[in-house]
Amino acid sequence: MTMAKTEAGLKVLKDRRSGLSPRQRAALILIDGQRSLEEVLKATSAGGITRGDIDRLLELGLITEQFLPSRPVQPPSPDFTDSxxxxxxxxxxxxxxxxxxxxxxxxxxxxxxxxxxxxxxxxxxxxxxxxxxxxxxxxxxxxxxxxxxxx
Structure with a gap:
């Protein structure tokens, strides 16, 4: 399952006084509609972000579940010239x-x-x-x- 920002989520990112915790803000930044929930949690584990932080973003309406087609999609080859x-x-x-x-x-x-x-x-x-x-x-x-x- 992937998560995507809602319009409200995009607005909250622009307003740094949104009331989100630093962990929730970091998770919101990473949620892009491309990465799976597991990838987001793995990438942010060093910062202490948990499933509870993601659930709170869902409750606030800042992110939404995005269901992708069930057929496997071949990811693009990484471009190591673009950092x-x-x-x-x-x-x-x-x-x-x-x-x-x-x-x-x-x-x-x-x-x-x-x-x-x-x-x-x-x-x-x-x-x-x-x-x-x-x-x-x-x-x-x-x-x-x-x-x-x-x-």
């Missing part, structure tokens, strides 16, 4: 780790947590990395640093 998909996967992984670290800060550094949640690109996350390093320390930050440096 956009790799960049997207890297962003989603780094975003999940960064939001997890920001959640550990609690109210201690709310501005940083909000800035991380608002980061829509890998470059924006990278720009916030020094502040997050200072807030959580090098041991906790190591996972995010590895995700950001995968280039």
């Amino acid at each position: 956009s998909m790799a960049g997207w996967d890297q962003y989603v992984r780094a975003y999940g780790i960064a939001t997890e670290l920001a959640a550990q800060l609690g109210r201690k550094d709310l501005q940083l947590a909000l800035a991380i949640e608002a980061a829509g690109t890998l470059a924006e996350l990278d720009a916030l990395a020094p502040q997050l390093l200072q807030a959580v320390g090098p041991v906790k930050f190591a996972r995010l640093e590895a995700a950001l440096r995968m280039r």
Whole structure:
């Protein structure tokens, strides 16, 4: 089964003050009508996203089930000259780790947590990395640093 964003889901992505948790927002970003639910959950497991987060997006009407034909479809061959998909996967992984670290800060550094949640690109996350390093320390930050440096 695949999931797709509804019109309401697309609007929520544009409004960063939607009230979604960072995990729910990361899941919503990944849901594209192409990936199966299992693929989305697998790709976001590092960020702690669960089936409950997906169910909540369904309840809110931000995503909908999309039933595809039962005949197998041959996926296109990967184009290794185009790094956009790799960049997207890297962003989603780094975003999940960064939001997890920001959640550990609690109210201690709310501005940083909000800035991380608002980061829509890998470059924006990278720009916030020094502040997050200072807030959580090098041991906790190591996972995010590895995700950001995968280039």
